[in-house]
Amino acid sequence: MEIFVDAINHCGLREVDYVGPRFTWIYQRKDGEQIRERLDRAFATQEWMDLFPTTKLHHLSSLASDHSPLSLHLEYQQKKMKVRRMFKFEYMRLKDRRCEEIVKTEWEEEEIIATDRVLERCLERCRAELSAWNKSEFGHVGRKISELQSRFEGLERQPSSTEQIRELKNTRVELNCWLDKEDVMWRQRSRLNWFQRGDRNTSFFHAKASARQKKNLIVGLMDANDVWQEDDARMEEIVVEYYNNLFSSSNPEDFSELLAAVQLKVSLAMNEELTRVFTGMEVRLALK
Known part of the structure; x- marks a missing residue:
């Protein structure tokens, strides 16, 4: 593997970004467990990437093989969005x-x-x-x-x-x-x-x-149903929905599991000492 990586670096190759499921190979074991790996990849030189800057490698689904078919999309009609350019000092x-x-x-x-x-x-x-x-x-x-x-x-x-x-x-x-x-x-x-x-x-x-x-560049996003979305309006909805869920409370009532994970800093002996009744001598010493 180290020699293979050296060969890729020597040739100046870069990996092409992919769209779709993460893994391209699935092995079903007899005991019911699955082994999943991303074995199939695409590489290109920097000059080639400059010619096709929006190239995407699509991982497709397969019903007959344990390897996912790969589809290389060379052209993508990038949507031009009118965005005010920020001032950046060069x-x-x-x-x-x-x-x-x-x-x-x-x-x-x-x-x-x-x-x-x-x-x-x-x-x-x-x-x-x-x-x-x-x-x-x-x-x-x-x-x-x-x-x-x-x-x-x-x-x-x-x-x-x-x-x-x-x-x-x-x-x-x-x-x-x-x-x-x-x-x-x-x-x-x-x-x-x-x-x-x-x-x-x-x-x-x-x-x-x-x-x-x-x-x-965000070309598309995966929605909650694992469907790839490239429409600007849908991508905006996905982002808004994600952060709404992230920063919204589900109003939990049972905190026992959370509190059980918090390590004690005050021991029982320390707590008894802090909560015991003050003596008259302690009050007089504090007022002096």
């Missing part, structure tokens, strides 16, 4: 000196005009200005890098001249700056805090961020 912005200038300017101006809730108003003003600046300057890092790479390749094909050499140098510096920003961006989105610095490995961090985003 660490890569700190690599641009204008970021500090924007924060300082907006903070100082709001401090002058604000009369109440100064901190809240300063933060809101910085958020709005940084969002606008991010949209205009960092709207699409990948597109900016592609444009600089194309410009750099075009300059390399031109005849050598003083102007061409200077432009080539400036483009190389700008391209490296944007590559560093892209690397920082994907490191932050991948949330791998254990790897802070080192060689640029953008594809690795992009894969980790994509995997986390895919993990956070």
